[in-house]
Amino acid sequence: MFNLNKNKLITLLKVQYSNMLEYRVEIALWAISGIIPFFMLNIWTNNNLNESINLSNVMLSRYFLSAFFVRQFSVVWVVFTFEEDALLGKISPYLIQPLNPFFRYFAQHIAEQITRLPFAMIIALIFFILNPESTWIPSLGIFLLSCVSTFFSFLIQFLIQSIIACMCFWTEKASSIERLLFIPTLFLSGLLAPVVSFPEYIKSWIYITPFPYLIDFPANLLSGNNTNVMSGFAMQLLWIAALFPIFTKIWSLGTKKYTAMGS
Amino acid sequence: MNIKKYLKIYSIFSYTSLASELEYKTNVIIDFVTAILSLVGSIFLLTIFFQNTDNIGGWRFEQALIIQGIYTILNGITNTWFNPNLTEIVKHIREGTLDFVLLKPIDSQFFISLKKIAPSGFLEIILGFALLFYCIGINQININIEFLLLSLSTLLCSIVILYSLWFLISTTTIWFVKTWNATEVLRSFLYIGRFPLNSFSFSLRIFFSIFVPIAFITTIPSEVFLGTAQIWEILLELIVSGIFFIVSRRFWLFALKYYTSASS
Numbered sequence: 001m002f003n004l005n006k007n008k009l010i011t012l013l014k015v016q017y018s019n020m021l022e023y024r025v026e027i028a029l030w031a032i033s034g035i036i037p038f039f040m041l042n043i044w045t046n047n048n049l050n051e052s053i054n055l056s057n058v059m060l061s062r063y064f065l066s067a068f069f070v071r072q073f074s075v076v077w078v079v080f081t082f083e084e085d086a087l088l089g090k091i092s093p094y095l096i097q098p099l100n101p102f103f104r105y106f107a108q109h110i111a112e113q114i115t116r117l118p119f120a121m122i123i124a125l126i127f128f129i130l131n132p133e134s135t136w137i138p139s140l141g142i143f144l145l146s147c148v149s150t151f152f153s154f155l156i157q158f159l160i161q162s163i164i165a166c167m168c169f170w171t172e173k174a175s176s177i178e179r180l181l182f183i184p185t186l187f188l189s190g191l192l193a194p195v196v197s198f199p200e201y202i203k204s205w206i207y208i209t210p211f212p213y214l215i216d217f218p219a220n221l222l223s224g225n226n227t228n229v230m231s232g233f234a235m236q237l238l239w240i241a242a243l244f245p246i247f248t249k250i251w252s253l254g255t256k257k258y259t260a261m262g263s
Numbered sequence: 264m265n266i267k268k269y270l271k272i273y274s275i276f277s278y279t280s281l282a283s284e285l286e287y288k289t290n291v292i293i294d295f296v297t298a299i300l301s302l303v304g305s306i307f308l309l310t311i312f313f314q315n316t317d318n319i320g321g322w323r324f325e326q327a328l329i330i331q332g333i334y335t336i337l338n339g340i341t342n343t344w345f346n347p348n349l350t351e352i353v354k355h356i357r358e359g360t361l362d363f364v365l366l367k368p369i370d371s372q373f374f375i376s377l378k379k380i381a382p383s384g385f386l387e388i389i390l391g392f393a394l395l396f397y398c399i400g401i402n403q404i405n406i407n408i409e410f411l412l413l414s415l416s417t418l419l420c421s422i423v424i425l426y427s428l429w430f431l432i433s434t435t436t437i438w439f440v441k442t443w444n445a446t447e448v449l450r451s452f453l454y455i456g457r458f459p460l461n462s463f464s465f466s467l468r469i470f471f472s473i474f475v476p477i478a479f480i481t482t483i484p485s486e487v488f489l490g491t492a493q494i495w496e497i498l499l500e501l502i503v504s505g506i507f508f509i510v511s512r513r514f515w516l517f518a519l520k521y522y523t524s525a526s527s
Contacts, residue, residue, distance in 0.1 A: 032451075033448045039467070042463050047320065049315070051315070176287075176290045176297070176383075179294070180300065183301050192308055198311065199310070
């Protein structure tokens with residue numbers, strides 16, 4: 001089912017990148033809409049809430065800046081595109097092609113992230129100008145590791161959303177399930193508050209769920225806060241390994257179920 | 264303006280759009296669950312903030328819940344009316360179907376702002392009011408006519424401001440065609456409305472009272488609810504909402520002059 005080679009991959013990426021460049025203003029606006037972590041940082045430091053979790057203002061601002069970055073490069077919207085394509089019957093021509101349509105969506109996301117990079121850099125630069133004391137340069141090793149963990153976070157979310165997207169084969173509208181799942185992602189991933197600040201009764205089970213590995217773990221890694229690197233990566237890989245077979249299964253079931261528009 | 268005619272048209276609008284929304288029943292139920300979880304999540308976040316402190320920006324936990332309640336009501340209204348309608352404007356302009364709206368013998372702003380209704384926000388509105396009633400209990404607020412009148416009118420003002428903001432941004436579509444994401448930026452700014460304005464630093468407070476009037480949307484109505492609002496704040500709220508509404512109306516009429524329809 002996955003016959004992908006280097007040429008196809010490069011062509012897909014090229015096409016999607018030029019497509020995304022067309023919409024660069026849109027993508028800039030998307031980048032701006034991700035600045036919630038900075039507002040949260042403002043609440044935390046302005047009320048000295050971070051004293052209780054033993055994080056200095058500087059470390060916390062690095063954490064939230066990293067959270068902003070991780071979020072920028074792990075945003076997934078495949079379910080919305082897929083839903084539209086499924087409703088309008090655009091899936092049919094994709095299915096005939098000798099390439100799983102999800103590679104197309106995957107390439108779209110990667111291309112969008114490349115387009116987004118300069119805007120995210122500008123926002124970070126403004127942040128550093130406003131908060132010069134929180135400037136830091138992570139070591140190359142840490143930087144690469146956090147890139148990998150951000151990519152894993154993206155993969156986990158991409159797989160989860162693709163599984164939800166495949167439900168379109170049965171229910172036509174699957175984006176409401178995604179909106180439902182977005183709520184725990186928002187509150188438990190560490191985007192609004194670092195996971196260390198969570199009460200004990202949440203911390204006792206949250207590390208088994210995928211949520212802290214979406215933002216909290218990569219952001220801690222990048223910002224140099226305390227985190228368990230080995231178990232973080234292990235859990236990310238475990239979730240990817242667990243979600244991937246579910247996706248292939250639901251995809252093969254769904255395509256059998258699929259009836260093209262007007263048939 | 265024939266009010267009777269508009270009321271009748273509005274009831275037809277609601278009937279048809281409710282009927283089409285209820286086609287997807289599971290969707291509506293899932294949206295209800297989402298609304299409940301979203302409220303639980305926000306209260307959870309508040310409890311994290313209040314773990315080791317008894318006030319944020321001078322607001323105690325019970326008082327901050329009022330803001331949460333008002334935010335939930337407004338969010339419900341946004342999801343029921345503003346969001347489904349105003350994202351349609353983008354579609355109308357891109358596909359050129361705004362022509363059909365403009366040709367109809369009713370006000371185009373009325374048509375565009377109220378055509379659709381999504382039942383998914385109803386539960387949020389109910390939850391928000393329930394939370395407010397609970398807050399009346401725990402904050403020992405005396406209910407009298409004056410209190411009800413003031414609270415409801417400031418809440419109405421926030422709804423007007425919120426609507427005007429959405430409508431202003433959606434109107435810019437006439438020039439930029441794809442501003443769907445601009446509403447997403449607005450959405451993320453409005454997120455701040457869940458917290459008291461005083462909990463932010465001075466510069467952000469200025470930003471959120473002048474450029475994006477979040478202060479007027481949730482903080483002042485909450486203060487009125489608590490009985491701590493100054494009379495000038497209430498007057499200012501009235502004036503600001505009036506200005507916003509007039510500006511959004513004028514801006515729409517102005518923008519229509521630049522509408523050139525699709526492919527022409």
